[in-house]
Amino acid sequence: MQFALAGAALAVLDVAEPERKVRRSLAIASDWRALRIHEIGSAAPPDRPARPDRPELLPATRVKKRRIGPGATGRIALLHALAHIELNAVDLAWDIVARFTGEDLPRDFYDDWVQVADEEARHFELLADRLAALGAAYGDLPAHDGLWEAALETKHDLLARLAVVPLVLEARGLDVTPAMIEKLQAVGDADSAAALQVIYDEEIGHVAIGRRWFQWLCERRGLEPAPTWQALVRKHFRGQLKRPFNEAGRQQAGLPQDWYVPLADG
Template sequence: MIPDTLAQACRNVLLTAEPREKVRAAREAARGWRRGRLAHVFDVAMPDRPARPEAPELLPASRMPKRGRGGSERGRIAMLHALAHIEFGAIDLAFDLVGRFGGDFPPDFADDWIGVGADEAMHFALLDRRLRALGGGYGAMPAHDGLWEAAEETAGDVLARLAVVPMVLEARGLDVTPATVARFEAAGDRRSAAILNRIFTDEIRHVRAGTKWFVSRCQSQGFATIPHWQRLVRRHFRGAIKPPFNDSARDQAGLSRDFYLGVAASKDV
């Protein structure tokens, strides 16, 4: 069935398991929304879990094999596979955010997050293509389900979802990606480095969207923005917010040090 509402299109993305088909569904949803073919109507519920392909095998984070630091070709393939899995999961996170919470926001919320979902689909496609060029491919290695665990933890509160997913998990990518790019460049893998640089630039915009909508929602509901963000992170985020931080990139995303220093691990902050 061809979707004619935004919620139907989002649900369709979430229920598509095969990676290339999920990318196609995400692009079709984004195109349909941009061209006005999808009504801003939320007439179907989002699934509790998205459909997943048979591979990769999903393991608990504690059982994941060590990837190394990306110096050897095998290490670089493992790193690219891990990043591809993050981007694959991020497609679902973006469309779930719209389909689950979009009815509580004006259409420009969907504009932002459907655009994020399209970006994530493009990032995954670039990484999968690069893996294939290196003799790998998405699904060839195990992966973990940490991103969707964060989605489940925040399924009942859009502010918790925004606080944890873009403003913690994606913001962490801003901290670590430049060093990863440098390792790929040092190994002579400039093609992979260029892909990661593209992703890094886009992720600044994604974190900015998360911060913008978090602040706007807090203001409309009468919450003090930074204290409420810190409360939600302490309640819903299971990991640690670890330095060092890429303060420049975070500032570009509107995520000032006032947010995260109050909840960060104290060492080297």
């Protein structure tokens, strides 16, 4: 059966097993680019996507901090945590495709978020391969549910979703990933460092896509982008933004300092 795009997105969200979810995501992205899927359609995504039995999901405060040392244990913990983020990011991209079709969005919007979903799926594959090389697999360790809590908090409004997920949570990834790459290089894990470099480079583009559509939607609604973003973050994101910021990466993604610095801790 041939799906419209929203129905195809739902077909990803309904898959629990990570490898199947990733394969389906990649196939749908390919079909969209090749115009084998060309209609948007509509769908009613679940509040939560299907999830495998493992990893066990714990409160963020109960998930152990990951420290990279000379052995593999710390690297496995880091890569596992990142793989969990990327699998959530696959679902977040397809959720934004399916959930907000009532906004009458241009095709370019869907092109961008299908690209994000495609790249997030490939990121998960990169990290799963690195875990396998270290004798581990996704699901071996506990993880937390913070990303999907943000999705639930913003499910009612596309502008709120854009404000929090790409422009807070993914932007935070730009801040912390360069230090992770350096630590992996320092312990001689060049392959994991290279995987994170690919992810970092493409995540700049994801933040830029979030910024583009946040600005577009503000213009449509007659809102000033900077104060609107700040108000939405204060309302829907728990806590302050954490320093230090990767100013260069954020600038490359189109995030102005006068947006996020006023919300920073310290």
